[in-house]
Amino acid sequence: MxxxxxxxxxxxxxxxxxxxxxxxxxxxxxxxxxxxxxxxxxxxxxxxxxxxxxxxxxxxxxxxxxxxxxxxxxxxxxxxxxxxxxxxxxxxxxxxxxxxxxxxxxxxxxxxxxxxxxxxxxxxxxxxxxxxxxxxxxxxxxxxxxxxxxxxxxxxxxxxxxxxxxxxxxxxxxxxxxxxxxxxxxxxxxxxxxxxxxxxxxxxxxxxxxxxxxxxxxxxxxxxxxxxxxxxxxxxxxxxxxxxxxxxxxxxxWHYQPFLGLGAAAYSFVDGVRWANTPHVTEYIQAQRKGALAIQEREVLDRQTQIAEFIFLALRTAAGLDSGIFQERFGISFWDAYRATIDTLAQRGLVERCGNRLRLTDLGMKFGNIVFSSFLPDKA
Ligand code: SF4
Missing domain, CATH: 3.20.20.70 (Aldolase class I)
Known part of the structure; x- marks a missing residue:
């Protein structure tokens, strides 16, 4: 791994x-x-x-x-x-x-x-x-x-x-x-x-x-x-x-792969769990001295959150979202699950399909936030 x-x-x-x-x-x-x-x-x-x-x-x-x-x-x-x-x-x-x-x-x-x-x-x-x-x-x-x-x-x-x-x-x-x-x-x-x-x-x-x-x-x-x-x-x-x-x-x-963050304020994302160390330097030092965890927040991401994050992070890249990787990771078809959202965004000229990928157009790059928010669980 x-x-x-x-x-x-x-x-x-x-x-x-x-x-x-x-x-x-x-x-x-x-x-x-x-x-x-x-x-x-x-x-x-x-x-x-x-x-x-x-x-x-x-x-x-x-x-x-x-x-x-x-x-x-x-x-x-x-x-x-x-x-x-x-x-x-x-x-x-x-x-x-x-x-x-x-x-x-x-x-x-x-x-x-x-x-x-x-x-x-x-x-x-x-x-x-x-x-x-x-x-x-x-x-x-x-x-x-x-x-x-x-x-x-x-x-x-x-x-x-x-x-x-x-x-x-x-x-x-x-x-x-x-x-x-x-x-x-x-x-x-x-x-x-x-x-x-x-x-x-x-x-x-x-x-x-x-x-x-x-x-x-x-x-x-x-x-x-x-x-x-x-x-x-x-x-x-x-x-x-x-x-x-x-x-x-x-x-x-952007590919939603695991990373470990170390040090004050560092974030980690491993196995669907995200956590963050305290941003306070002295608190961080004291915790390490005591052999205690310096973690301030920890969140187990539910499936819908992971799907939404995967989509908007992938769409930040010029290569866009690979629907094959999406299917492999989440076991559902990206095109079927988000057909209406994709059609609306494509009609506005913000995204385009290219083979098995969905990517931002030049206009979509400029107004990425409109695209990203469209895939949030309560919007899509
Ligand atoms: S204070 Fe300036 S140099 Fe330091 S992290 Fe912020 S932007 Fe960078």
Whole structure:
């Protein structure tokens, strides 16, 4: 059995103004204790997952590369001592420009890391401080150059559109920089103003100069057309890559395959059960010290929920939903069970049938939420 591993590092140098991820700044004093706790949690998985082969590892955050190399080295030693890693395992580490240097990147490479994901967001210098990002545009370019010098070719950049004071020309500028750098993978996300963030407060006070809906839609269309022209294949709603550079770990989520999450706030999904660790770093550390579980929520997913999740995750991918896999997994015909929903969505130009698959059209990619919500148990 194949397993994906997600390891959460909940630390950042500074909290970005739009971010509601479980990540914290000013916790340098907890780095050592956190890695001790994480290594303990990893070691505890040995018996339960002894028959599994790990084919993807994703170390995300937060900003894993704020940790000193020595602590990251301990983390990798713990992973390899506990899990059986496939020889061709994909190991991704998230990083932010300004938190990497050549020795650290070379060390990551020597520990088996073969994919890096940099949170660049934009290459336009005037926009970065508006987001509360700690790095400069030059550091974004430098991060890619350092990664290459350390031996990485599988590199992702996260980019955002719909930012305060961003114009379409800024989106064009960032996409040009990214493609000129030749990185093989780009994740392109629209900004969402999340509750509880400084952006939400500014937005409520009318102080956030966001592009309007039409401008944001134009940025979205521009990015999709630009990247297609540049030879990038869109393989998921927000993800583009050169041939062969799909992120195998993220494909696991969209293919509804099992993954184990370790660390504070990490989610897991194994055998139809989903659970999440506490997002509170000190609570997580204390639980591991006591040898107790750090699980905060646990849900056994009923069949209807699993079917709905399988459908909307599969439809996020450009390849779409494979009705053969659906039938094998759930024992019913996808086409028979959802005929009316599919017909309605197809008439609206949002989905199309292609052989044994149902997939989003270009319009459906843009308005994916309409499609996904149509398959929820009370709607379909
Ligand atoms: S670097 Fe990433 S995880 Fe950290 S605060 Fe910024 S957006 Fe959030």
């Amino acid at each position: 194949k397993l994906g591993l997600y390891i959460h590092i909940p630390f950042c140098r500074q909290k970005c103004l739009y971010c509601d991820f479980p990540s914290y700044d000013n916790l340098t004093h907890l780095y050592q204790d956190y890695i001790d706790a994480l290594c303990r949690e990893i070691a505890e998985q040995k018996s339960r997952f002894s028959g599994w082969v790990v084919d993807t590892v994703y170390i995300g955050g937060g900003t894993p590369t704020v940790l000193p190399g020595e602590l990251l080295g301990r983390l990798f030693a713990s992973l390899t001592a506990t899990f059986s890693l496939e020889p061709a395992v994909e190991i991704t580490v998230e990083a932010n420009p300004g938190t990497v240097n050549l020795p650290l990147l070379k060390a990551l490479r020597s520990w088996g890391v073969n994919r890096l994901s940099f949170g660049v967001q934009t290459f336009v210098p005037r926009l970065l401080p508006l987001l509360g990002r700690v790095h400069t545009a030059e550091q974004g370019i430098e991060a890619v150059e350092l990664a290459r010098a350390a031996g990485f070719d599988n590199i992702n950049l996260d980019l955002m559109y719909g930012l305060p004071e961003q114009r379409q020309a800024d989106v064009a500028d960032s996409l040009s920089r990214a493609t000129e750098l030749g990185v093989p993978h780009l994740s392109v996300y629209g900004l969402k103003v999340e509750d509880g963030t400084p952006f939400a407060v500014s937005h409520a006070a009318g102080k956030l100069a966001l592009p309007d809906e039409t401008e944001e839609e134009a940025m979205y269309d521009f990015a999709a057309a630009f990247l297609r022209q540049a030879g990038y294949c869109r393989y998921e709603v927000s993800n583009y890559c050169l041939p062969g550079y799909e992120c195998r770990h993220n494909l696991k989520y």
